[in-house]
Amino acid sequence: MELNLSKRQQSSSLNRAMVKLTPIAAGCAVMLALSSGAAFAQQAEPAKEAAKADPQQTTETVVVTGIRRGIEAAISLKKNSTSIVEAISAEDIGKLPDSSVAESISRLPGVTAQRSRSSGKAADISVRGLSPSFNGSLLNGREQASTGNARAPEFDLFPAELMGSVMIYKTPDASLIGQGLAATIDLNTLKPLDFGKQVVSAAYRKQRTGVQTASEGSGDRISFSYVDQFADRTIGLSLGFTKFKEDGGAQQRFNTWGGWSPEVDYNGAKVKTIGGFGADTETSKSDRDGASATLQFKPNKNFKSTIDLFYSAGSSSLKKTGLEGAIAGSAGGYDPDGVLSNATIVNGVVTAGTFSNYKGVVRNHKESAKDKFTSIGWNSDLKVDEWTLNADLAYSKAKKDASRYETTAGQPGNATGLSSISYTGFNGGNFNDVKYTTSLNFGDRNVAKLTDVNGWGGGVDSPQAGYVALPTVNDKVTSFRLTASRDVEFGPIVTARFGVNGTDREKIRAGQEGRLVVKGTNGYATATVPGSAVGVAGTTGLPIVSFDPEGSLGSIYDLARWVDASVLAKDWSVHEKVTTAYAMGDLDGELMGLNYRGNVGVQFVHTNQSSTGNQVDLANCTGITAATCPSSVVGGGTSYSNILPSLNVSFNLGSDQYFRVGAGKIMSRANMDDMRASQAFGVTTQGNNPILTGSGGNPNLKPFLAKALDLSYEKYFGNKGYFSFAGFYKSLDTYIYRSPTTFDFAPFVSAKTPLPLTGAYKGSTVGLLTAPRNGEGGSIHGFEMAVNVPFNMFSSYLDGFGAMLNHSDTSSKITLPGFGFGNVAVTSLNIPLPGLSKKVSNLRLYYEKNGFQVAWAARxxxxxxxQVSDYQDNMQLTMVKGETLVDLQASYEFQSGWLKGLSLLVQANNWNNTPFQEYNTDPNVITNKVTYGRTYLFGANYKF
Incomplete structure (x- = not known):
């Protein structure tokens, strides 16, 4: 496939420039200002800028046919850019047998992915080791609606085959809307007039998942793309379709309950033993249909109009079959403490023993979701005399309907003759290696029945044989953008561009949830587990009864709706209006004998945000129903403005060497669920000081703001290879943290609200509210290096071989301000930023020649x-152990004959079967472990 790549994808500022700009250091800013009287910045039109950068290169046609060509195209973009960018082209994406954009771009330098702990697939993208929430994410230059609590869409909404290119901007410029603190990721659909001819492509892929696990899964994927031009290339049309279906393999998990190892009495001494565990076997299913269409009309050189549509709809489910329960202690009102016998003690640790009174709980849980995402955009360029005008209108909508069924089976709350549990092989910290046996068979439907096993709902008067949650998310984003640009002669400023962008967004999260109660006459009611299936409890190998609980509401269970502060706080709405005005000027000049290109610009961003939510007075909340836990709808919001200057320069040092310097101010907005107005509070006791305490969101929350400095040296070897070394520093003006903070609850207190009766806060409405807050101070800094070379640079005998290596090292420090908590004073703490990996490395070795392509990659x-989702659908922070993932890929493309255009490929992902592991404080004590196995893919691609 031939892909025409000019120095810009479009002259429109919405369709981000392929020649992008880097921030500039303050010193260079002063010198440039003195030498030019410069003001504002943008980019030159592609032909003009390319001519100034290199008179021999106005536009270029890159024939992208394989690994090497894809690398050379990316190197050309990086080399000709004035900012720090990474890119992947349509052919690169089509060549990679990845199911989503996240899988594809996680291979790029300085980019890595956090795997979903349920599927093991790349889910969230980190750039320079920073949290995914610090990225700005765009589609065709526009902010989009999302189906989750976060601001940006999940990347698995975007099938890789439907993308024309992906650009990752590690540094901002004034025309970049929706920027992020770490990077801005812009996904672009195909533009048919960028192609030189008609292209038709079809592909089929078959996959095996969960290889080397308890059981394997399978999947199928088909895709079709059509690109054509009509009426003497004045009309262009591209269409794309993809369909994917996967039945996941069995993933085995083991949870140590946080490494709980209590001390118990045994023969008159205290000994350390295992407190309890949870072990699951998880199986997943997913399917997704995607479609894209782009229509372009360019009747002459002065006018071009583009309409693009993108649609994605899918469903997913995760079935968890497991066993959990306390061993030494108790996990509920119906669970007596275990009594130790037959113990083997080594250095005060019970390495083997038996506990009586084991109240094992068999869990059959299922999480399901259906989502739909639609995006429509219309972009037009018009040239009038010396001015180029652009208008852009866009609308996107996302909806997600989810359900979460949790069921419990075992012996009912009034049962006698409980099971015992024995274990061997414990040394005090190796929870994942311990072997267990139980005296009762929990795979027997006469033993394990659907019931309230442990009284988790509160007892016989409010039985809980499970739980169900039915949340929905709706998000809508509309935007418009107007820009105007023209060539000027004002010192080193060669082009001036002005623009305004308006975005209106409303996101609503709602739903209901509650206890599942087995139909019956009392709280100890039981029901036989449907079917005859028997599963395995994770890595323990213990047999357990298994069934699919979805749809059991009404047939087996009644719903007792749960209404309390934690549940009501999940329902909220956020409305956001953002207006951005910017001015830019392209720079092209000479300083101290060095030619430079770049831009200078400024954004003015005004934000008006509001939110609604539920407020619960915990002192008056005596139950879990609407009558016993009254609430009211509350609202709040704020407005604020930010000025974000940027100055970007790339100095040509000669001999294919470039030095890039940048400085600017950047912004990253909060997740929308953090901005909810939901709130709950009541009196709690800390020591001898009763005090009002509460929790909730913060509708007044403002974004991360930082001053950024970037320095980069790059040495290129034509378009064949390069070496680069970059350093960056971000000084945080504000950041977002969640912590108890002094707060006056007076606006929310009624005459009936109980206040503290004693202590330092007697009668006071001032207390502590745990909510997202804006802190001040702190920094992010680090360096990254990259080497990308073909080995034929060193010897002709190595023709076809090559390597790509990159590494980033990032550190952060935030000063958490001290706060009062009763009579306890907490001093300031230095904490790392959530989501930060200090070290991230990528290595790819490849061979490509005569149609053969082989690659080995490690991340x-x-x-x-x-960040993970907990059992209540809330996002929680957890320590994730470092990991190395190894992927293998091989393909062959027929070069001639009637099979020309046909490619065959095979790939193995997670070849080393790296598990996903969590811990609390000690990385040697794993609290949660998931093993995914390998994924094999086999496929064929035909292009004509």
Whole structure:
């Protein structure tokens, strides 16, 4: 496939420039200002800028046919850019047998991915080791709606085959809307007039998942693309379709309950033993249909109009079959403490023993979701005399309907003759290696029945044989953008561009949830587990009864709706209006004998945000129903403005060497669920000081703001290879953290609200509210290096071989301000930023010649504070152990004959079967472990 790549994808500022700009250091800013009287910045039109950068290169046609060509295209973009960018082209994406954009771009330098702990696939993208929430994400230059609590869409909404290119901007410029603190990721659909001819492509892929696990899964994927031009290339049309279906393999998990190892009495001494565990076998299913269409009309050189549509709809489910329960202690009102016998003690640790009164809980849980995402955009360029005008209108909508069924089976709350549990092989910290046996068979439907096993709902008067949650998310984003640009002669400023962008967004999260109660006459009611299936409890190998609980509401269970502060706080709405005005000027000049290109610009961003949510007065909340836990709808919001200057320069040092310097101010907005107005509070006791305490969101939350400095040296070897070394520093003006903070609850207190009766806060409405807050101070800094070379640079005998290596090292420090908590004073703490991996490395070795392509790739990242969804659908932070993932790929493309255009490929992902592991404080004590196995893919691609 031939892909025409000019120095810009479009002259429109919405369709991001392929020649992008880097921030400039303050010193260079002063010198440039003195030498030019410069003001504002943008980019030159592609032909003009390319001519000034290199008179021999106005536009270029890159025939992208394989690994090497894809690398050379990316090197050309990086080399000709004035900013720090990474890119992947349509052919690169089509060649990679990846199911989503996240899988594809996680291979790029300085980019890595956090795997979903349920599927093991790349889910969230980190750039320079920073949290995914610090990225700005765009589609065709526009902010989009999302189906989750976060601001940006999940990347698995975007099938890789439907993308024309992906650009990752590690540094901002004034025309970049929706920028992020770490990077801005812009996904672009195909533009048919960028192609030189008609292209038709079809592909089929078959996959095996969960290889080397308890059981394997399978999947199928088909895709079709059509690109054509009509009426003497004045009309262009591209269409794309993809369909994917996967039945996942069995993933085995083991959870140590946080490494709980209590001390118990045994023969008159205290000994350390295992407190309890949870072990699951998880199987997943997913399917997704995607479609894209782009229509372009360019009747003459002065006018071009583009309409693009993108659609994605899918469903997913995760079935968890497991066993959990306390061993030494108790896990509920119906669970007596275990009594130790037959113990083997080594250095005060019970390495083997038996506990009576084991109240094992068999869990059959299922999480399901259906989502739909639609995006429509219309972009037009018009040239009038010396001015080029652009208008852009866009609309996107996302909806997600989810359900979460949790069921419990075992012996009912009034049962006698409980099981015992024995274990061997414990040394005090190796929870994952311990072997277990139980006296009762929990795979027997006469033993394990659907019931309230442990009284988790509160007891016989409010039985809980499970739980169900039915949340929905709706998100809508509309935007418009107007820009105007023209060539000027004002010192080194060669082009001036002005623009305004308006975005209106509303996101709503709602739903209901509650206890599942077995139909019956009392709280100990039981029901036989449907079917005859028997599963395995994770890595323990213990047999357990298994069934699919979806749809059991109404047939087996009644719903007792749960209404309390934690549940009501999940329902919220956020409305956001953002207006951005910017001015830019392209720079082209000479300083101290060095030619430079770049831009100078400024954004003015005004934000008006509001939110609604539920407020619960915990002092008056005596139950879990609407009558016993009254709430009211509350609202809040704020407005603020930010000025974000940027100055970007690339100095040509000669001999294919470039030095890039940048400085600017950048912004990253908060997740939308953090901006909810939901709130709950009541009196709690800390020591001898009762005090009002509460939790909730913060509708007044403002974004991360930082001053950024970037320095980069790059040495190129034509378009064949390069070496680069870059350093960056971000000084945080504000950041977002969640911590108890002094707060006056007076606006929310009624005459009936109980206040503290004693202590320092007697009668006071001032207390502590745990909510997202803006802190001040702190920094992010680091360096990254990359080497990308073909080995034929060293010897002709190595023709076809090559390597890509990159490494980033990032550190952060935030000063958490001290706060009062009762009579306890907490001093300031230095904490790392959530989501930060200090070290991230990528290595890819490849061979490509005569149609053969072979690649070996490894991605490594160090420990980091990750984000996962807990059992209540809330996002939680957890320490994730560092990991190394190894992928293999081989393909052959027929070069001639009637099979020309046909490619065959095979790939193995997670070849080394790296598990996903979590821990609390000690990385040697794993609290949660998931093993995914390998994934094999086999496929064929035909292009004509």
């Amino acid at each position: 490594k990242r160090s420990d980091f504070l990750g």
